[in-house]
Amino acid sequence: MKISIKNKILFYVFISIFFIIIIYGLIIYIGVKKNIEVDIENRLTMSGKLIKEQINPEEILILKLQGKIHERYLKKLGQLKEILDVNDIFIIDANKKVIFSLFAKKEKFFLDIDKFEINNAFKGKQTSSPFYIGTGGKYFKTGYIPINENWVAGIEINVLYEKYLKQYARLFFIVSVIALLFGFLISFLISSGISKSIIKLKEKAEKISKREFDENIKINAVEEEIVILSETIDKMKREIKEYIENKEKMATIGEFSAGIAHEMRNSLNILSGYAELIIEKTQDEKITNYAVEIKKNVWKFNNFLNNFLTYTKDFTPEFIKADIKNILIKVINEFFKGEENIIKIEYDDNEKFIKDVDEYLLKKAFYNIILNSYHAVSRNKDKKILIKLLNEKDGRIKIIIRDNGIGIDEKIKDKIFQPFVTAKKEGVGLGLAITYRIIKEIHKGEIFVDSQKNIGTEFTIVL
Ligand SMILES: Nc1ncnc2c1ncn2[C@@H]1O[C@H](COP(=O)(O)OP(=O)(O)OP(=O)(O)O)[C@@H](O)[C@H]1O
Ligand SMILES: [Mg+2]
Incomplete structure (x- = not known):
């Protein structure tokens, strides 16, 4: 009711x-x-x-x-x-x-x-x-x-x-009626004031849905709660505005880049083809090395293009029920073959970790995190990447990816999920930005990070 x-x-x-x-x-x-x-x-x-x-x-x-x-x-x-x-x-x-x-x-x-x-x-x-x-x-x-x-x-x-008693009852009745009338009058005035503020707030909030972002949502109500509410909605408005603008920008970039990426890929394929031809035909070791270098860079650029397109693309995910444990095992088997002594997965054998997910995208998200960890431990003598899987009491699934690597650089710690933030010489800074979109936007999950210099980094994902 x-x-x-x-x-x-x-x-x-x-x-x-x-x-x-x-x-x-x-x-x-x-x-x-x-x-x-x-x-x-x-x-x-x-x-x-x-x-x-x-x-x-x-x-x-x-x-x-x-x-x-x-x-x-x-x-x-x-x-x-x-x-x-x-x-x-x-x-x-x-x-x-x-x-x-x-x-x-x-x-x-x-x-x-x-x-x-x-x-x-x-x-x-x-x-x-x-x-x-x-x-x-x-x-x-x-x-x-x-x-x-x-x-x-x-x-x-x-x-x-x-x-x-009759005298008393009469007096009591009169006092009661006056008190009730007075109370109703006061409460009517109070409630009318609150309703008025709420209606005003509702009208302003409706403008947000019409994308009229210039409207100032803050109102000067007497009620403290209404003022707090209006400030919160105003903050929300600014965030929505920023989000939409960002999304629109991304969509424009996405469209634009999809168009030129096709052209670029064609040229890259031709470049790669010629480099291969040179390797095949030449006996000169120096020239072979140049050609190999061309091929390597073509591959890197292609990789960058792929990541960039992934980040700017509007995903249309396909959700199917899958066991997160199997997705993680696939990532390790496909991309980190032979590194089983470094990368370990820990989970309860009797448990399943079923969720509706887009398997392709989730694999990409896990791969990006594990790859970063793999890079982070590369100079360690004792390299360790531990992946833990847990079923939470509220039905959600927690995935912890922990490494004992160099830790995240202090300078970029607060913005590692933003695009083009990198501390690597050859990095693009799109891996975690893509991961963030896949976890937060596509799967409505959570992702946190905790890192300490030269001790290690721990990513927590909740799905
Ligand atoms: N496990 C980790 N340990 C230490 N630093 C990390 C870790 N994961 C991420 N980082 C830091 O965060 C930065 C951003 O990571 P991100 O994956 O987004 O970009 P990248 O790895 O530099 O480039 P790429 O786009 O190729 O993935 C990295 O450059 C690295 O400095
Ligand atoms: Mg990366």
Whole structure:
């Protein structure tokens, strides 16, 4: 599923605000609840004191008689009930029997539940029950006020919990809506800014595909990442431009050279033919040597022409599955016959090294590297060229070609893959340039080199 940056930002902001609101709501809820409870406890303590003042323990027994004293208690505690805004005031005896209540109905279902609090009250401690939901979904709480070891007075208060909660819910709802609207507005502004920069970048990038390389890709966005992206695309643009220009130049050279190379080869063949004729006909040793020299140089020039054409040519490779190990063995057998004690290949016999490759071109690439190594070790007493083949974990194949030769000349170390870079008297400097094209461009592989003066050189190819 694809999702636009704009929607993604909106989604994340929505989720964040949602969680902030939930946490904020919970904190407020806990705070409000705590405040209400403290408030109720205070009410109970204060009411308890007032009620206690109005009750004379000596009169309590007489209350049962429902006489004048009972009337008086009904009146004075009734007034107190109104003032304190409580539900009922009652008195219980040690058996938890209600012996007085402002209500005619004396059964109190919660006395059994509040056993613990009542017992404590009989021990002289003012206590209160937990909240409970009574009739009409209202919250109640009962306070127990010790009068003496025989009597405990109770106050049943109605808590306007729902009123507070409703107020809180309303406030919470308003705050949430404002927060969400505000969040959406901010995220909309942010995401619109980013989308705008990206769209601008996209339009500029499209110009690259139309080869409009003069367009400056860098944009002045606020977002650091977009600026980095635009700089990267700009760098890429310059590289593409350079690459295309180079390619076009090469194509032109290629076409041109292919045309004249044909003519040159004809002349070279004639030259070579005449040189051979001279060798055949003459008895003069000096002249024979001149003719041999002509033949040698014709051969060298022909070789140069071939390499030059290979480098400038646009390849149309033909890929087939092949074992890299066999390609390397062929290169050694065909071009380095008799040098098996110098050039060794190391690989696991149980493994295969299969890849889709153009065998002809890959042979050329390996040959160029091995030939350079062969030249590099030529003055050594102990000449060693070791080729290692490895199957990598990611399915790629690694080929290491190591020699103990003279090492790459420091002056050209950084540019050996460029054409016409050579440190050899008779070199052209095209061998590695061709190899580089074959490995990187044709096979999309990697090629690295590591070299130390008079110790040796190691080429690593990954296919
Ligand atoms: N194994 C090696 N050890 C030391 N130097 C090396 C090695 N391989 C390459 N070089 C250096 O890199 C240069 C460039 O190599 P490259 O094969 O491109 O050209 P070349 O061998 O000079 O000419 P040619 O076009 O005939 O191959 C060489 O001239 C040589 O100095
Ligand atoms: Mg070479």
